[in-house]
Amino acid sequence: EAGVAQSPRYKIIEKRQSVAFWCNPISGHATLYWYQQILGQGPKLLIQFQNNGVVDDSQLPKDRFSAERLKGVDSTLKIQPAKLEDSAVYLCASSLSQGAHNSPLHFGNGTRLTVT
């Protein structure tokens, strides 16, 4: 099966600019996640979708971050305006269903964002 696709792989922007990341999950996966991985840390969940609805966005900085999954398939994550501390790898993951314990997360290769 094709894996989780993310683009772009790398992005360099200046602070206060905006940026958008795209993710296409594995076909048939209802649940989609966006994680932020800062260098030297484990991934931190930003937002979780079940189909096109938001399940958990408690750790999403909503004043600058937004995400959507309008048709319940692919998703975009946007940052506007970016800050230096947003420099990180943004990982998209998908799974068959929300809480099934036999449904591990499948991750994309991530987008490495550098904010200067």
Added chain:
Amino acid sequence: AQSVAQPEDQVNVAEGNPLTVKCTYSVSGNPYLFWYVQYPNRGLQFLLKYITGDNLVKGSYGFEAEFNKSQTSFHLKKPSALVSDSALYFCAVRDRPGSARQLTFGSGTQLTVLP
């Protein structure tokens, strides 16, 4: 709140020797535990999971992990390390299935297998 601790930032082991990557957890209910591996410039790959049943769980690439409830640990092991096992390893926990509770990751352990 649930949490995961990986006490070692770095583990070095000689090729052919056994390896252990340590993980301890804290949850309010029954733990559901996972190990993921991350190679450079790649996303995380699932290795194995413990949900219920046997305390020794076998996973991909010859890895296994032992669940120890009394010590709240889920250490990753492999009897004979390969140079290709060198990567970043993450332990993760969720306290029950079927819920929206997020998967919490540890900070990662860099494993280096020396030839």
